[in-house]
Amino acid sequence: GAVVSQHPSWVICKSGTSVKIECRSLDFQATTMFWYRQFPKQSLMLMATSNEGSKATYEQGVEKDKFLINHASLTLSTLTVTSAHPEDSSFYICSARGQTRDYGYTFGSGTRLTVV
Amino acid sequence: LAKTTQPISMDSYEGQEVNITCSHNNIATNDYITWYQQFPSQGPRFIIQGYKTKVTNEVASLFIPADRKSSTLSLPRVSLSDTAVYYCLVGMNTGFQKLVFGTGTRLLVSP
Numbered sequence: 001g002a003v004v005s006q007h008p009s010w011v012i013c014k015s016g017t018s019v020k021i022e023c024r025s026l027d028f029q030a031t032t033m034f035w036y037r038q039f040p041k042q043s044l045m046l047m048a049t050s051n052e053g054s055k056a057t058y059e060q061g062v063e064k065d066k067f068l069i070n071h072a073s074l075t076l077s078t079l080t081v082t083s084a085h086p087e088d089s090s091f092y093i094c095s096a097r098g099q100t101r102d103y104g105y106t107f108g109s110g111t112r113l114t115v116v
Numbered sequence: 117l118a119k120t121t122q123p124i125s126m127d128s129y130e131g132q133e134v135n136i137t138c139s140h141n142n143i144a145t146n147d148y149i150t151w152y153q154q155f156p157s158q159g160p161r162f163i164i165q166g167y168k169t170k171v172t173n174e175v176a177s178l179f180i181p182a183d184r185k186s187s188t189l190s191l192p193r194v195s196l197s198d199t200a201v202y203y204c205l206v207g208m209n210t211g212f213q214k215l216v217f218g219t220g221t222r223l224l225v226s227p
Contacts, residue, residue, distance in 0.1 A: 006159070034214055043203070044160070044217040093159045095215070105215060107152075107159030 002028050004096050006108025013084055013115055021079045021111045023094030029074035030096035034105075035067075038091040050077040084115040120204045125222040134191045136221050138204030141185045149180060149187045152203045154220070160203060164189070191223075199225045 003026040013019050023033055031052045036044040048069055049057040056069035066088075068080040077096075081088055095107040121139040128134045140149065148167050152160035164171055166178040166187070177190040191198055203220040207213045 004159075036217075043219050046214055046216060049214055091157065095159070105162070107161070110157060110159045112157060 002096075002106040004030075004094065004106045004108045006094055006111055008111055009109060010112040011114070013113070015085055015115055016083055018080055018082045019084055019113060021081075021092055021094075021113075023077045023079070023096070023108050025075045025096050025106075028096075030077075031074060033071060033077040033094055033096045035069060035077075035079050036093045036095070038093060038110075044093060047079075052077075081113065084113070086115045089113055089115045120206055120218040122202075122204055122218060122221045124219060125224070127224050127226065128194055129226050130195055131193050134194050134198070134223060134225075136189045136191075136202055136204075136223070137186060138189070139186050140204070140206045143184050143206050146208050147206045148208065149178065149184075150205050150207070151176070151178065151189045152205065154201045154203065160217075163202075194223075194225045196225050196227065199223060 005024045005026050007022045011019055033050040035047045035050060037047050038044045046059050047062045047067060048059060050069045050071040052071045052074050058064045066082055068082060071077040079092060091110050091112050093107055093110045095105045097105045119142060148165055150165040151163045153163050154160040164173055164176045164178045166180050168180050168184060171178045179188040189202060201220040201222050203217050205215055
């Protein structure tokens with residue numbers, strides 16, 4: 001079945017630094033990927049839609065200059081949290097849907113970001 | 117996108133059948149109903165999807181009445197490992213429509 005690999009699974013960084021999270025579709029091509037953020041005991045909140053070869057579409061209230069998304073190939077999308085601050089600490093999850101997948105979306109395992 | 121409403125939480129015991137109902141009054145003609153399961157610190161995992169009537173797979177059943185304004189996820193004989201958050205989502209089965217998650221239902225299974 002469709003597999004989405006997300007790395008790293010957890011990362012700790014200092015305030016003011018940038019962190020890159022990778023999301024790869026392993027056995028299918030994903031022209032569109034989605035990035036979510038999830039705070040403890042809360043639901044997933046859609047941050048942006050990543051489109052291969054074009055600019056990402058950000059949800060209202062999400063700072064595009066802070067959360068840089070690059071979707072340079074059909075199998076890789078990256079989310080870079082720039083100048084991270086403690087309030088950016090969260091669980092980040094990507095998802096993708098292959099061209100031929102009939103049922104649902106496949107999600108990555110998530111990345112736990114802690115900014116200290 | 118159709119909005120969904122689910123109970124915030126449910127409690128059950130091992131071996132019991134659990135039914136989680138989701139309300140989606142504004143479901144569109146082309147929308148499918150999909151349920152996901154999420155364990156702590158993991159991404160959601162697809163459980164089951166349906167359009168109408170009943171769908172069954174190896175882990176769950178999905179019941180959808182004729183008006184499709186609600187759906188019920190049925191988990192037979194739950195175990196401790198079924199403790200998770202369950203999300204009901206409504207949307208088209210094709211294309212790349214973004215998924216918007218509701219609150220989900222936090223299921224706690226006790227011994």
